[in-house]
Amino acid sequence: MTYSRKNIAAMAGYVPGEQPQGRTFVKLNTNENPYPPSPKVGEALASFDVSRLRLYSEPSAARVRRAASEVLGLRPENYLIGNGSDDLLTIALRTFVDQGGVAAYTEPSYSLYPVLAELQGAQRRPVELTADFGLPSADELLARLEGATLFLVANPNAPTGNLLSRETLREVARRFAGVLWIDEAYADFSGQTCLDFVGEFPNVVVSRTLSKSYSLAGLRLGIACSSESIIFEMNKVKDSYNVDMVAQALAEAALRDQAYMRGNAQRIVATRRRVTERLREMGCDVLPSEANFIFVRPPQPAPAVFAGLRERGYLVRYFALPRIDDRIRVTMGTDAEMDGFLSAMAEILGVGQA
Numbered sequence: 001m002t003y004s005r006k007n008i009a010a011m012a013g014y015v016p017g018e019q020p021q022g023r024t025f026v027k028l029n030t031n032e033n034p035y036p037p038s039p040k041v042g043e044a045l046a047s048f049d050v051s052r053l054r055l056y057s058e059p060s061a062a063r064v065r066r067a068a069s070e071v072l073g074l075r076p077e078n079y080l081i082g083n084g085s086d087d088l089l090t091i092a093l094r095t096f097v098d099q100g101g102v103a104a105y106t107e108p109s110y111s112l113y114p115v116l117a118e119l120q121g122a123q124r125r126p127v128e129l130t131a132d133f134g135l136p137s138a139d140e141l142l143a144r145l146e147g148a149t150l151f152l153v154a155n156p157n158a159p160t161g162n163l164l165s166r167e168t169l170r171e172v173a174r175r176f177a178g179v180l181w182i183d184e185a186y187a188d189f190s191g192q193t194c195l196d197f198v199g200e201f202p203n204v205v206v207s208r209t210l211s212k213s214y215s216l217a218g219l220r221l222g223i224a225c226s227s228e229s230i231i232f233e234m235n236k237v238k239d240s241y242n243v244d245m246v247a248q249a250l251a252e253a254a255l256r257d258q259a260y261m262r263g264n265a266q267r268i269v270a271t272r273r274r275v276t277e278r279l280r281e282m283g284c285d286v287l288p289s290e291a292n293f294i295f296v297r298p299p300q301p302a303p304a305v306f307a308g309l310r311e312r313g314y315l316v317r318y319f320a321l322p323r324i325d326d327r328i329r330v331t332m333g334t335d336a337e338m339d340g341f342l343s344a345m346a347e348i349l350g351v352g353q354a
């Protein structure tokens with residue numbers, strides 16, 4: 001006996017990365033930023049007038065949209081702000097995919113995508129990435145997308161960390177009859193963006209988050225950039241007050257301190273290079289990453305390495321899924337944390353630290 005819709009009863013639900021309580025771990029499992037947010041965020045919080053909280057927040061997060069347009073381009077009308085980009089993705093499924101319709105997404109990729117499709121009662125259409133986790137050709141992709149009304153692509157991809165071909169994505173944007181959603185949660189750690197597609201094609205959405213490069217995962221703020229007509233439609237679907245007043249004030253402060261965000265992103269990229277090199281010297285296969293994490297195939301079974309790291313106080317992510325169950329995903333921490341991680345890896349693998 002169940003009271004829920006059939007598709008809800010039948011599904012497992014999304015399993016987020018562990019947020020441990022009690023024992024202190026070095027958290028390298030959910031792609032958070034190891035550095036604190038901009039001091040401007042602290043100042044905005046300290047000067048926030050709590051008496052304002054008796055009122056509802058501004059429904060469209062106008063000041064955040066304005067700040068986003070100044071930083072990322074286009075006009076405030078091209079932006080929709082979400083309670084994290086997960087909120088925006090939920091809005092996307094509800095706006096663009098009928099119950100029984102088709103939602104497409106690359107695989108392996110962010111494991112929330114198929115869950116959102118299931119929640120919507122939609123058919124799931126995974127699009128397999130190639131052997132080196134790149135996109136298939138535009139022709140193959142478009143054949144696979146037949147009947148889909150939404151295609152979700154993370155670029156750089158998660159959990160693999162690599163960049164996908166801009167040329168192929170542009171070709172898909174041009175020829176796909178549905179909405180192409182490019183999830184750029186990790187774009188600030190890479191040298192690439194597809195934001196310029198938005199001015200070019202009416203069916204492209206690019207999403208960003210303050211959870212990674214801006215060190216604000218706990219705040220919950222996501223940004224979607226698209227044509228005015230797409231934003232207009234998604235606005236009908238979102239909760240009226242989906243972004244609270246405190247989050248709006250702090251997000252604006254964070255967005256206006258680009259120099260601080262860029263500095264941290266550069267530090268993380270430098271750490272990523274160093275850790276990648278060391279792990280390769282230890283015999284690990286590390287995919288080239290353009291994100292704040294790396295995807296590592298150790299020379300020993302990944303579940304054992306995952307457990308060994310956990311015993312030593314390092315929490316990383318392991319996915320028991322086809323094609324990627326021989327790897328662990330490791331978020332970049334501070335340099336000191338990563339030195340500890342590398343020592344733990346050397347011990348587990350029985351190699352001298354290079």
Ligand SMILES: Cc1ncc(COP(=O)(O)O)c(C=O)c1O
Nearest residue numbers: 084085086110154158185209211
């Ligand atoms: C590809 C991708 N998109 C979106 C998110 C979620 O971002 P947010 O914290 O803005 O909901 C994540 C988080 O891990 C992610 O990996």
